[in-house]
Amino acid sequence: MRRAVKVGKLIIGGNAPVSVQSMTNTKTSNVEETIFQIKRLEEAGCDVVRVAVQDEEDAKAIRKIRERINIPLIADIQFDHRLAILSIENGADKIRINPGNMRKDRLKEVVAVAKEKGVPIRVGVNVGSLRKRTSERWKDLAESALEEVRLLESLEFYDIVVSVKSSDVLETIKANEYIAEKVDYPIHLGVTEAGVAETAIVKSSIAIGYLLLKGIGDTIRISISGDPVREVVVGRKILIALGLREGPEVIACPTCGRSEIDVEKLAAMVEENLFHIKKRVKIAVMGCVVNGIGEGKDSDIGVAGLKDGAVIFVKGKVKERVPKEKIIDRLKFYIDRYLEEVD
Ligand code: SF4
Structure with a gap:
């Protein structure tokens, strides 16, 4: 088992659930x-947030920000040890340094504080900081990355x-497998500079999904521009798909010529x-009842299109036929009822 590290009220590593983090892009x-x-x-649903600290003003702002947010805050510092110290003094729950x-001697000062x-x-390192x-x-x-760990030790x-990041999926996987064998510190996973939209999502899902399935990774950041x-x-979504976090999962058919409803819009x-729900549903x-009910059988609640509306089914059993304009309302009714029942 990995060591556990306390970041404010959040535990990273140990038996704690994998946490999701992100980084602000504001000044x-x-x-x-x-x-x-x-x-x-x-x-x-972000569990921990990171902010860039580039100057004293940024470091001092941490105190004001910390007072008004509910999740732990990490200060990200590139070079200046004084900013690392100032960030900690202003309430940062964790710092990220190189x-x-x-x-x-400067690192020693940071470590002391x-x-x-x-x-x-x-x-940790990413490709950009490789010497x-x-x-x-x-x-x-x-x-x-291990050299940096040894420096702190x-x-x-x-x-x-510890983290090792590359924009290359296979490099990310191999490097993380390697450090997971060598040290027992919690591991932060991410594919760096993963790119825009689908490219970033595909790369991150493969690398992070693969590693998490192997039991490697305690906190994740999906890098997507924007x-x-x-x-x-x-x-x-990655954590829910891997069964590592409870939450809603919406499955939708790819649609074909039989589709009777706007599946994409409805899904x-x-x-x-439902995104705020923290329960498994x-x-x-x-798109249609021809294959829809059968294919959607392992869902808790489903909807399948008809010419003049849709049917709503619960655990594969049809509950009612509804006209198009009532689909959302009735679906919501069944979802709420289901969530009350599982409570
Ligand atoms: S559920 Fe119906 S509409 Fe959707 S892909 Fe299958 S056959 Fe086509």
Whole structure:
């Protein structure tokens, strides 16, 4: 089992559930905008949020932000050890640094403050920060992350989370498998610079899904360019699909010429309405009754299109026929009833 690290009220590692994290893309010193974005991330199911600290103003803003959010906050510092210390002093629950970028005496100062305040440190590398490159880049990545771990250990600091990230799926997998064998610190998983939209989602789902199924990974971040809320939504969906988190799962048929309803629109509406639910419930949205009821049988509640409306079925049994304009209302009724029953 991995060691457990405490990040504010959240546990990463040990027996704790895998947590979803994201990073704001606002200027951290813009407190209002940053808080607004974090609130949206919280609503989407984010467990822990990271902010970039580039100057003193950013570090000082952490105190104000921390007071008004409900999830732990991580300060991300690239080079300046004074900013790392200032971030901790202003209430950061964890810091992410690159010890290789700091002189050892300066790192020592950071570690002393982190120890005193009980603040863990994430270390790790991604391809961009690699100093040594051989033909086995995944190993270079893993080895340089381990070097950073050893640096902290040499200062008797063990409250560590480690990460190795690449934009390449196979490199990410190999490097993480390697460090999982070498150390027992919690592992932060992510595919870095994964790209936009579908590309990022595909890469992250493969690498992170594969590693999580092997029991590797304690916290995840899905990197997608753009609104970070999407990262959280995808992260949660990956965990739900792997059975690592309770939540709604909407299955929908791919549609074909038999489809009688707008499956895509309806499924999207159902997902949007149910996303906040933290219970396991499977809802099927199927285009027709010809195959829909059979194919949606393993769902808890389903809807299948008819020429003049739809049927709603529960555990594969048809409950009622509804006209098109009532589909959403009646579906909601059955979902609410189901959720009350499982409560
Ligand atoms: S459920 Fe009906 S509409 Fe959907 S793919 Fe199957 S046959 Fe086509």
